Amino acid sequence: MEATNNRGERGLREAIVIRKIIGTVRNWTGAEAFARRISVLGTWKLRGENPASKLSAALG
Numbered sequence: 001m002e003a004t005n006n007r008g009e010r011g012l013r014e015a016i017v018i019r020k021i022i023g024t025v026r027n028w029t030g031a032e033a034f035a036r037r038i039s040v041l042g043t044w045k046l047r048g049e050n051p052a053s054k055l056s057a058a059l060g
Contacts, residue, residue, distance in 0.1 A: 011042065 015038040025031045044051045 014038075015042075 015035075018038070019025050019034065025034050041051045041055070044054045
Protein backbone atom coordinates (compact mmCIF):
# COMPACT_ATOMS: atom_id res chain seq x y z
CA MET A 1 0.00 0.00 0.00
CA GLU A 2 1.27 3.44 -0.89
CA ALA A 3 2.02 5.86 1.92
CA THR A 4 0.29 8.73 0.10
CA ASN A 5 -2.97 9.17 -1.75
CA ASN A 6 -1.33 10.45 -4.96
CA ARG A 7 -2.85 7.65 -6.99
CA GLY A 8 -6.35 8.57 -5.84
CA GLU A 9 -5.77 12.26 -6.49
CA ARG A 10 -4.45 11.54 -9.98
CA GLY A 11 -7.60 9.54 -10.66
CA LEU A 12 -9.77 12.53 -9.75
CA ARG A 13 -7.71 15.13 -11.62
CA GLU A 14 -9.28 14.48 -15.05
CA ALA A 15 -12.82 14.75 -13.69
CA ILE A 16 -12.06 18.00 -11.88
CA VAL A 17 -10.53 19.59 -14.98
CA ILE A 18 -13.48 18.56 -17.15
CA ARG A 19 -15.95 19.84 -14.57
CA LYS A 20 -14.21 23.21 -14.40
CA ILE A 21 -13.97 23.55 -18.19
CA ILE A 22 -17.61 22.77 -18.97
CA GLY A 23 -18.93 24.60 -15.93
CA THR A 24 -22.40 23.09 -16.23
CA VAL A 25 -22.46 21.14 -12.99
CA ARG A 26 -24.35 23.75 -10.98
CA ASN A 27 -26.90 21.62 -9.17
CA TRP A 28 -26.96 18.31 -7.33
CA THR A 29 -28.67 16.38 -10.15
CA GLY A 30 -26.09 17.49 -12.72
CA ALA A 31 -23.20 16.79 -10.37
CA GLU A 32 -24.50 13.31 -9.61
CA ALA A 33 -24.98 12.46 -13.30
CA PHE A 34 -21.49 13.77 -14.14
CA ALA A 35 -19.90 11.76 -11.31
CA ARG A 36 -21.59 8.54 -12.44
CA ARG A 37 -20.49 8.97 -16.05
CA ILE A 38 -16.91 9.77 -15.12
CA SER A 39 -16.84 6.84 -12.71
CA VAL A 40 -18.00 4.37 -15.37
CA LEU A 41 -15.51 5.70 -17.93
CA GLY A 42 -12.69 5.58 -15.38
CA THR A 43 -13.52 2.00 -14.43
CA TRP A 44 -13.37 0.92 -18.07
CA LYS A 45 -10.00 2.65 -18.48
CA LEU A 46 -8.57 0.92 -15.39
CA ARG A 47 -9.73 -2.44 -16.69
CA GLY A 48 -7.92 -1.79 -19.97
CA GLU A 49 -11.11 -1.65 -21.97
CA ASN A 50 -11.87 0.89 -24.67
CA PRO A 51 -14.33 3.39 -23.14
CA ALA A 52 -15.62 4.57 -26.54
CA SER A 53 -16.52 1.06 -27.71
CA LYS A 54 -17.97 0.08 -24.33
CA LEU A 55 -20.14 3.21 -24.26
CA SER A 56 -21.29 2.55 -27.82
CA ALA A 57 -22.18 -1.04 -26.93
CA ALA A 58 -24.00 0.05 -23.77
CA LEU A 59 -26.09 2.64 -25.62
CA GLY A 60 -26.68 0.66 -28.79
